[in-house]
Amino acid sequence: MIGGLAQHGHGKEALRVFNQMLKYGVSPNQITLVSVLCACNHAGLVTEAQKYFRSMKELFGFERTQEHYACMIDLLGRAGRLDEAMELVNTMPFQADGSVWGALLGAARIHKNVEIGQRAAEMLLILEPEKSGTHILLANIYASVGMWNNVAKMRRLMKDCNVKKEPGVSWIEVKDKIYTFIAGDRSHVRSEEIYAKLDELSERLGKAGYIPKVEFDLHDVERDEKEKLLYHHSEKLAVAFGLIATPAGAPIRVKKNLRVCMDCHTAFKFISKIVSREIILRDINRYHHFKDGSCSCGDYW
Ligand SMILES: [Zn+2]
Ligand SMILES: [Zn+2]
The missing domain is CATH 1.25.40.10 (Tetratricopeptide repeat domain)
Known part of the structure:
Protein backbone atom coordinates (compact mmCIF):
# COMPACT_ATOMS: atom_id res chain seq x y z
CA MET A 1 0.00 0.00 0.00
CA CYS A 161 28.23 4.93 -31.79
CA ASN A 162 25.00 4.12 -33.62
CA VAL A 163 22.89 5.23 -30.69
CA LYS A 164 19.28 5.62 -31.68
CA LYS A 165 16.88 7.71 -29.72
CA GLU A 166 14.00 5.52 -28.62
CA PRO A 167 10.97 7.19 -30.18
CA GLY A 168 8.36 8.49 -27.78
CA VAL A 169 5.04 6.69 -28.11
CA SER A 170 1.83 7.56 -26.31
CA TRP A 171 -1.41 5.67 -26.33
CA ILE A 172 -4.95 6.14 -25.15
CA GLU A 173 -7.89 3.78 -24.84
CA VAL A 174 -11.25 5.00 -26.07
CA LYS A 175 -14.25 2.66 -26.15
CA ASP A 176 -12.17 -0.52 -25.87
CA LYS A 177 -9.84 0.51 -28.66
CA ILE A 178 -6.25 1.55 -28.20
CA TYR A 179 -4.95 4.49 -30.25
CA THR A 180 -1.21 5.00 -30.56
CA PHE A 181 0.59 8.24 -31.40
CA ILE A 182 4.14 9.25 -32.22
CA ALA A 183 5.38 12.83 -32.42
CA GLY A 184 3.98 14.71 -35.41
CA ASP A 185 1.67 11.80 -36.19
CA ARG A 186 -0.85 12.44 -38.96
CA SER A 187 -1.95 8.88 -39.57
CA HIS A 188 -5.05 8.99 -37.40
CA VAL A 189 -8.40 9.18 -39.20
CA ARG A 190 -9.38 12.18 -37.07
CA SER A 191 -5.97 13.77 -37.50
CA GLU A 192 -7.39 17.04 -38.78
CA GLU A 193 -9.66 17.45 -35.77
CA ILE A 194 -6.79 16.57 -33.42
CA TYR A 195 -4.55 19.28 -34.86
CA ALA A 196 -7.40 21.76 -34.86
CA LYS A 197 -7.93 20.98 -31.18
CA LEU A 198 -4.23 21.56 -30.48
CA ASP A 199 -4.36 24.90 -32.27
CA GLU A 200 -7.39 25.92 -30.25
CA LEU A 201 -5.70 24.79 -27.03
CA SER A 202 -2.50 26.61 -27.91
CA GLU A 203 -4.40 29.87 -28.07
CA ARG A 204 -6.20 29.32 -24.79
CA LEU A 205 -2.99 28.13 -23.12
CA GLY A 206 -1.17 31.26 -24.20
CA LYS A 207 -3.92 33.42 -22.71
CA ALA A 208 -3.73 31.43 -19.47
CA GLY A 209 -0.04 32.24 -19.14
CA TYR A 210 1.62 29.11 -20.44
CA ILE A 211 4.99 29.60 -22.10
CA PRO A 212 6.37 26.69 -24.17
CA LYS A 213 9.52 25.31 -22.56
CA VAL A 214 11.62 25.44 -25.70
CA GLU A 215 14.92 25.38 -23.81
CA PHE A 216 14.55 21.63 -23.38
CA ASP A 217 14.20 20.97 -27.07
CA LEU A 218 17.29 19.58 -28.76
CA HIS A 219 16.73 20.96 -32.22
CA ASP A 220 18.85 23.98 -33.02
CA VAL A 221 16.05 25.79 -34.84
CA GLU A 222 14.13 29.02 -34.38
CA ARG A 223 11.79 29.47 -31.45
CA ASP A 224 8.65 29.34 -33.63
CA GLU A 225 9.70 26.05 -35.10
CA LYS A 226 10.51 24.64 -31.66
CA GLU A 227 7.12 25.59 -30.33
CA LYS A 228 5.53 23.76 -33.20
CA LEU A 229 7.60 20.63 -32.49
CA LEU A 230 6.65 20.76 -28.82
CA TYR A 231 2.96 21.06 -29.63
CA HIS A 232 3.06 17.88 -31.63
CA HIS A 233 4.61 15.59 -29.01
CA SER A 234 2.96 12.18 -28.87
CA GLU A 235 1.39 12.72 -25.45
CA LYS A 236 -0.18 16.01 -26.55
CA LEU A 237 -1.68 14.34 -29.60
CA ALA A 238 -3.09 11.58 -27.39
CA VAL A 239 -4.58 14.07 -24.95
CA ALA A 240 -6.07 16.15 -27.79
CA PHE A 241 -7.66 13.02 -29.19
CA GLY A 242 -8.97 12.17 -25.73
CA LEU A 243 -10.58 15.59 -25.57
CA ILE A 244 -12.47 15.19 -28.83
CA ALA A 245 -13.30 11.49 -28.46
CA THR A 246 -14.60 11.31 -24.89
CA PRO A 247 -17.58 13.03 -23.25
CA ALA A 248 -17.06 16.38 -21.52
CA GLY A 249 -15.88 15.99 -17.96
CA ALA A 250 -14.59 12.43 -18.37
CA PRO A 251 -11.03 11.85 -17.18
CA ILE A 252 -8.40 11.27 -19.85
CA ARG A 253 -5.98 8.40 -19.35
CA VAL A 254 -2.81 8.36 -21.41
CA LYS A 255 0.29 6.19 -21.25
CA LYS A 256 3.75 6.94 -22.52
CA ASN A 257 6.78 4.70 -23.03
CA LEU A 258 9.29 7.35 -21.94
CA ARG A 259 9.48 9.93 -19.21
CA VAL A 260 7.04 12.80 -19.79
CA CYS A 261 8.86 15.90 -20.97
CA MET A 262 8.98 19.12 -19.02
CA ASP A 263 6.90 21.01 -21.57
CA CYS A 264 4.08 18.48 -21.83
CA HIS A 265 3.98 18.29 -18.05
CA THR A 266 3.51 22.05 -17.81
CA ALA A 267 0.99 22.13 -20.64
CA PHE A 268 -1.14 19.38 -19.07
CA LYS A 269 -1.37 21.29 -15.82
CA PHE A 270 -2.82 24.24 -17.72
CA ILE A 271 -5.06 22.07 -19.91
CA SER A 272 -6.57 20.25 -16.90
CA LYS A 273 -7.71 23.61 -15.60
CA ILE A 274 -8.81 25.18 -18.88
CA VAL A 275 -11.01 22.27 -19.93
CA SER A 276 -11.93 21.12 -16.39
CA ARG A 277 -10.77 17.58 -16.97
CA GLU A 278 -8.57 15.26 -15.02
CA ILE A 279 -5.65 13.95 -17.07
CA ILE A 280 -3.94 10.83 -15.80
CA LEU A 281 -0.64 10.10 -17.44
CA ARG A 282 1.44 7.06 -16.74
CA ASP A 283 5.01 7.51 -17.94
CA ILE A 284 7.95 5.17 -17.57
CA ASN A 285 8.54 6.16 -13.95
CA ARG A 286 5.23 6.96 -12.35
CA TYR A 287 1.68 8.24 -12.54
CA HIS A 288 0.83 11.91 -12.94
CA HIS A 289 -2.66 13.06 -12.01
CA PHE A 290 -3.24 16.51 -13.49
CA LYS A 291 -6.16 18.33 -11.99
CA ASP A 292 -7.14 21.97 -11.60
CA GLY A 293 -3.81 23.28 -12.75
CA SER A 294 -1.46 21.10 -10.77
CA CYS A 295 0.00 17.61 -10.79
CA SER A 296 0.00 14.98 -8.06
CA CYS A 297 3.77 14.58 -8.40
CA GLY A 298 4.24 18.13 -7.18
CA ASP A 299 6.61 18.62 -10.12
CA TYR A 300 9.05 16.06 -8.75
CA TRP A 301 9.40 13.19 -11.15
ZN1 LIG B 1 6.44 16.47 -24.51
ZN1 LIG C 1 3.55 15.22 -12.62
Whole structure:
Protein backbone atom coordinates (compact mmCIF):
# COMPACT_ATOMS: atom_id res chain seq x y z
CA MET A 1 0.00 0.00 0.00
CA ILE A 2 2.78 2.38 0.93
CA GLY A 3 4.55 1.68 -2.35
CA GLY A 4 1.36 2.08 -4.39
CA LEU A 5 0.41 5.34 -2.74
CA ALA A 6 3.93 6.66 -3.30
CA GLN A 7 3.80 5.80 -7.00
CA HIS A 8 0.63 7.81 -7.44
CA GLY A 9 2.09 10.83 -5.71
CA HIS A 10 0.19 10.45 -2.44
CA GLY A 11 3.34 10.84 -0.38
CA LYS A 12 1.63 12.16 2.71
CA GLU A 13 -1.00 9.45 2.60
CA ALA A 14 1.74 6.82 2.25
CA LEU A 15 3.45 8.21 5.35
CA ARG A 16 0.14 8.18 7.20
CA VAL A 17 -0.26 4.46 6.44
CA PHE A 18 3.34 3.92 7.51
CA ASN A 19 2.72 5.61 10.85
CA GLN A 20 -0.43 3.57 11.31
CA MET A 21 1.61 0.45 10.70
CA LEU A 22 4.07 1.48 13.40
CA LYS A 23 1.22 2.27 15.76
CA TYR A 24 -0.18 -1.23 15.36
CA GLY A 25 3.22 -2.63 16.22
CA VAL A 26 4.04 -4.04 12.80
CA SER A 27 7.79 -3.77 12.35
CA PRO A 28 8.93 -2.35 9.05
CA ASN A 29 11.76 -4.01 7.17
CA GLN A 30 14.34 -2.54 4.83
CA ILE A 31 11.98 -2.75 1.87
CA THR A 32 9.27 -0.83 3.75
CA LEU A 33 11.77 1.95 4.24
CA VAL A 34 12.64 1.98 0.55
CA SER A 35 8.92 2.60 -0.13
CA VAL A 36 8.79 5.25 2.59
CA LEU A 37 11.77 7.12 1.12
CA CYS A 38 10.21 6.73 -2.30
CA ALA A 39 6.99 8.28 -0.92
CA CYS A 40 8.96 11.22 0.45
CA ASN A 41 10.75 11.52 -2.87
CA HIS A 42 7.60 11.68 -4.98
CA ALA A 43 6.05 14.19 -2.64
CA GLY A 44 9.18 16.30 -2.25
CA LEU A 45 9.29 15.73 1.51
CA VAL A 46 13.02 16.20 2.01
CA THR A 47 13.07 16.81 5.78
CA GLU A 48 10.88 13.80 6.44
CA ALA A 49 13.12 11.58 4.34
CA GLN A 50 16.26 12.83 6.04
CA LYS A 51 14.80 11.99 9.42
CA TYR A 52 14.19 8.35 8.44
CA PHE A 53 17.41 8.06 6.50
CA ARG A 54 19.68 9.41 9.22
CA SER A 55 18.24 7.45 12.10
CA MET A 56 17.19 4.21 10.44
CA LYS A 57 19.38 2.15 12.75
CA GLU A 58 18.11 3.78 15.97
CA LEU A 59 14.49 3.85 14.87
CA PHE A 60 14.13 0.46 13.22
CA GLY A 61 17.28 -1.49 13.99
CA PHE A 62 18.68 -2.16 10.56
CA GLU A 63 21.47 -0.83 8.39
CA ARG A 64 20.91 1.33 5.36
CA THR A 65 21.15 -0.54 2.10
CA GLN A 66 22.28 0.61 -1.30
CA GLU A 67 18.61 1.21 -2.26
CA HIS A 68 18.15 3.62 0.63
CA TYR A 69 21.18 5.59 -0.48
CA ALA A 70 19.99 5.56 -4.09
CA CYS A 71 16.57 6.87 -3.03
CA MET A 72 18.08 9.61 -0.91
CA ILE A 73 20.48 10.72 -3.64
CA ASP A 74 17.60 10.82 -6.10
CA LEU A 75 15.48 12.81 -3.68
CA LEU A 76 18.18 15.39 -2.92
CA GLY A 77 18.94 15.75 -6.60
CA ARG A 78 15.33 16.34 -7.57
CA ALA A 79 14.95 18.88 -4.81
CA GLY A 80 17.82 20.80 -6.39
CA ARG A 81 20.29 19.98 -3.63
CA LEU A 82 22.77 18.50 -6.06
CA ASP A 83 25.84 19.23 -3.97
CA GLU A 84 24.43 17.31 -1.01
CA ALA A 85 23.49 14.47 -3.34
CA MET A 86 27.04 14.40 -4.73
CA GLU A 87 28.44 14.46 -1.20
CA LEU A 88 26.38 11.37 -0.36
CA VAL A 89 27.66 9.61 -3.47
CA ASN A 90 31.24 10.32 -2.38
CA THR A 91 30.80 9.23 1.23
CA MET A 92 28.47 6.24 1.02
CA PRO A 93 29.84 2.76 1.80
CA PHE A 94 28.77 1.48 -1.63
CA GLN A 95 30.00 1.99 -5.14
CA ALA A 96 27.47 4.18 -6.96
CA ASP A 97 25.80 2.09 -9.65
CA GLY A 98 24.02 3.00 -12.85
CA SER A 99 20.74 3.87 -11.16
CA VAL A 100 22.46 6.38 -8.85
CA TRP A 101 24.29 8.09 -11.68
CA GLY A 102 21.10 7.98 -13.74
CA ALA A 103 19.24 9.78 -10.96
CA LEU A 104 21.97 12.40 -10.76
CA LEU A 105 21.95 12.89 -14.51
CA GLY A 106 18.17 13.38 -14.42
CA ALA A 107 18.47 15.87 -11.59
CA ALA A 108 21.28 17.71 -13.36
CA ARG A 109 18.97 18.07 -16.33
CA ILE A 110 16.09 19.47 -14.31
CA HIS A 111 18.36 21.92 -12.52
CA LYS A 112 20.62 22.63 -15.51
CA ASN A 113 23.83 21.64 -13.75
CA VAL A 114 26.37 21.02 -16.50
CA GLU A 115 29.22 19.94 -14.22
CA ILE A 116 27.35 17.18 -12.38
CA GLY A 117 25.58 16.19 -15.58
CA GLN A 118 28.91 15.60 -17.29
CA ARG A 119 30.31 13.61 -14.39
CA ALA A 120 27.20 11.43 -14.17
CA ALA A 121 27.12 10.86 -17.93
CA GLU A 122 30.80 9.90 -17.95
CA MET A 123 30.18 7.25 -15.31
CA LEU A 124 27.04 5.99 -17.03
CA LEU A 125 28.82 5.58 -20.35
CA ILE A 126 31.32 3.31 -18.56
CA LEU A 127 28.79 1.40 -16.43
CA GLU A 128 25.95 1.11 -18.92
CA PRO A 129 27.36 1.79 -22.38
CA GLU A 130 24.41 0.07 -24.07
CA LYS A 131 21.87 2.59 -22.76
CA SER A 132 20.85 5.21 -25.28
CA GLY A 133 19.38 7.74 -22.87
CA THR A 134 22.70 8.98 -21.50
CA HIS A 135 23.84 10.90 -24.57
CA ILE A 136 20.40 12.38 -25.00
CA LEU A 137 20.09 13.60 -21.42
CA LEU A 138 23.52 15.18 -21.53
CA ALA A 139 22.67 16.80 -24.85
CA ASN A 140 19.45 18.07 -23.22
CA ILE A 141 21.49 19.72 -20.48
CA TYR A 142 23.78 21.38 -23.02
CA ALA A 143 20.75 22.53 -25.01
CA SER A 144 19.08 23.97 -21.92
CA VAL A 145 22.04 26.27 -21.31
CA GLY A 146 22.59 27.06 -24.99
CA MET A 147 25.86 25.13 -25.42
CA TRP A 148 25.09 24.24 -29.03
CA ASN A 149 28.64 23.18 -29.92
CA ASN A 150 28.46 20.49 -27.27
CA VAL A 151 24.98 19.47 -28.44
CA ALA A 152 26.40 18.99 -31.93
CA LYS A 153 29.31 17.00 -30.49
CA MET A 154 26.91 14.71 -28.65
CA ARG A 155 24.86 14.20 -31.79
CA ARG A 156 27.97 13.24 -33.76
CA LEU A 157 29.00 10.86 -30.98
CA MET A 158 25.55 9.28 -30.99
CA LYS A 159 25.73 8.82 -34.73
CA ASP A 160 29.21 7.32 -34.56
CA CYS A 161 28.23 4.93 -31.79
CA ASN A 162 25.00 4.12 -33.62
CA VAL A 163 22.89 5.23 -30.69
CA LYS A 164 19.28 5.62 -31.68
CA LYS A 165 16.88 7.71 -29.72
CA GLU A 166 14.00 5.52 -28.62
CA PRO A 167 10.97 7.19 -30.18
CA GLY A 168 8.36 8.49 -27.78
CA VAL A 169 5.04 6.69 -28.11
CA SER A 170 1.83 7.56 -26.31
CA TRP A 171 -1.41 5.67 -26.33
CA ILE A 172 -4.95 6.14 -25.15
CA GLU A 173 -7.89 3.78 -24.84
CA VAL A 174 -11.25 5.00 -26.07
CA LYS A 175 -14.25 2.66 -26.15
CA ASP A 176 -12.17 -0.52 -25.87
CA LYS A 177 -9.84 0.51 -28.66
CA ILE A 178 -6.25 1.55 -28.20
CA TYR A 179 -4.95 4.49 -30.25
CA THR A 180 -1.21 5.00 -30.56
CA PHE A 181 0.59 8.24 -31.40
CA ILE A 182 4.14 9.25 -32.22
CA ALA A 183 5.38 12.83 -32.42
CA GLY A 184 3.98 14.71 -35.41
CA ASP A 185 1.67 11.80 -36.19
CA ARG A 186 -0.85 12.44 -38.96
CA SER A 187 -1.95 8.88 -39.57
CA HIS A 188 -5.05 8.99 -37.40
CA VAL A 189 -8.40 9.18 -39.20
CA ARG A 190 -9.38 12.18 -37.07
CA SER A 191 -5.97 13.77 -37.50
CA GLU A 192 -7.39 17.04 -38.78
CA GLU A 193 -9.66 17.45 -35.77
CA ILE A 194 -6.79 16.57 -33.42
CA TYR A 195 -4.55 19.28 -34.86
CA ALA A 196 -7.40 21.76 -34.86
CA LYS A 197 -7.93 20.98 -31.18
CA LEU A 198 -4.23 21.56 -30.48
CA ASP A 199 -4.36 24.90 -32.27
CA GLU A 200 -7.39 25.92 -30.25
CA LEU A 201 -5.70 24.79 -27.03
CA SER A 202 -2.50 26.61 -27.91
CA GLU A 203 -4.40 29.87 -28.07
CA ARG A 204 -6.20 29.32 -24.79
CA LEU A 205 -2.99 28.13 -23.12
CA GLY A 206 -1.17 31.26 -24.20
CA LYS A 207 -3.92 33.42 -22.71
CA ALA A 208 -3.73 31.43 -19.47
CA GLY A 209 -0.04 32.24 -19.14
CA TYR A 210 1.62 29.11 -20.44
CA ILE A 211 4.99 29.60 -22.10
CA PRO A 212 6.37 26.69 -24.17
CA LYS A 213 9.52 25.31 -22.56
CA VAL A 214 11.62 25.44 -25.70
CA GLU A 215 14.92 25.38 -23.81
CA PHE A 216 14.55 21.63 -23.38
CA ASP A 217 14.20 20.97 -27.07
CA LEU A 218 17.29 19.58 -28.76
CA HIS A 219 16.73 20.96 -32.22
CA ASP A 220 18.85 23.98 -33.02
CA VAL A 221 16.05 25.79 -34.84
CA GLU A 222 14.13 29.02 -34.38
CA ARG A 223 11.79 29.47 -31.45
CA ASP A 224 8.65 29.34 -33.63
CA GLU A 225 9.70 26.05 -35.10
CA LYS A 226 10.51 24.64 -31.66
CA GLU A 227 7.12 25.59 -30.33
CA LYS A 228 5.53 23.76 -33.20
CA LEU A 229 7.60 20.63 -32.49
CA LEU A 230 6.65 20.76 -28.82
CA TYR A 231 2.96 21.06 -29.63
CA HIS A 232 3.06 17.88 -31.63
CA HIS A 233 4.61 15.59 -29.01
CA SER A 234 2.96 12.18 -28.87
CA GLU A 235 1.39 12.72 -25.45
CA LYS A 236 -0.18 16.01 -26.55
CA LEU A 237 -1.68 14.34 -29.60
CA ALA A 238 -3.09 11.58 -27.39
CA VAL A 239 -4.58 14.07 -24.95
CA ALA A 240 -6.07 16.15 -27.79
CA PHE A 241 -7.66 13.02 -29.19
CA GLY A 242 -8.97 12.17 -25.73
CA LEU A 243 -10.58 15.59 -25.57
CA ILE A 244 -12.47 15.19 -28.83
CA ALA A 245 -13.30 11.49 -28.46
CA THR A 246 -14.60 11.31 -24.89
CA PRO A 247 -17.58 13.03 -23.25
CA ALA A 248 -17.06 16.38 -21.52
CA GLY A 249 -15.88 15.99 -17.96
CA ALA A 250 -14.59 12.43 -18.37
CA PRO A 251 -11.03 11.85 -17.18
CA ILE A 252 -8.40 11.27 -19.85
CA ARG A 253 -5.98 8.40 -19.35
CA VAL A 254 -2.81 8.36 -21.41
CA LYS A 255 0.29 6.19 -21.25
CA LYS A 256 3.75 6.94 -22.52
CA ASN A 257 6.78 4.70 -23.03
CA LEU A 258 9.29 7.35 -21.94
CA ARG A 259 9.48 9.93 -19.21
CA VAL A 260 7.04 12.80 -19.79
CA CYS A 261 8.86 15.90 -20.97
CA MET A 262 8.98 19.12 -19.02
CA ASP A 263 6.90 21.01 -21.57
CA CYS A 264 4.08 18.48 -21.83
CA HIS A 265 3.98 18.29 -18.05
CA THR A 266 3.51 22.05 -17.81
CA ALA A 267 0.99 22.13 -20.64
CA PHE A 268 -1.14 19.38 -19.07
CA LYS A 269 -1.37 21.29 -15.82
CA PHE A 270 -2.82 24.24 -17.72
CA ILE A 271 -5.06 22.07 -19.91
CA SER A 272 -6.57 20.25 -16.90
CA LYS A 273 -7.71 23.61 -15.60
CA ILE A 274 -8.81 25.18 -18.88
CA VAL A 275 -11.01 22.27 -19.93
CA SER A 276 -11.93 21.12 -16.39
CA ARG A 277 -10.77 17.58 -16.97
CA GLU A 278 -8.57 15.26 -15.02
CA ILE A 279 -5.65 13.95 -17.07
CA ILE A 280 -3.94 10.83 -15.80
CA LEU A 281 -0.64 10.10 -17.44
CA ARG A 282 1.44 7.06 -16.74
CA ASP A 283 5.01 7.51 -17.94
CA ILE A 284 7.95 5.17 -17.57
CA ASN A 285 8.54 6.16 -13.95
CA ARG A 286 5.23 6.96 -12.35
CA TYR A 287 1.68 8.24 -12.54
CA HIS A 288 0.83 11.91 -12.94
CA HIS A 289 -2.66 13.06 -12.01
CA PHE A 290 -3.24 16.51 -13.49
CA LYS A 291 -6.16 18.33 -11.99
CA ASP A 292 -7.14 21.97 -11.60
CA GLY A 293 -3.81 23.28 -12.75
CA SER A 294 -1.46 21.10 -10.77
CA CYS A 295 0.00 17.61 -10.79
CA SER A 296 0.00 14.98 -8.06
CA CYS A 297 3.77 14.58 -8.40
CA GLY A 298 4.24 18.13 -7.18
CA ASP A 299 6.61 18.62 -10.12
CA TYR A 300 9.05 16.06 -8.75
CA TRP A 301 9.40 13.19 -11.15
ZN1 LIG B 1 6.44 16.47 -24.51
ZN1 LIG C 1 3.55 15.22 -12.62
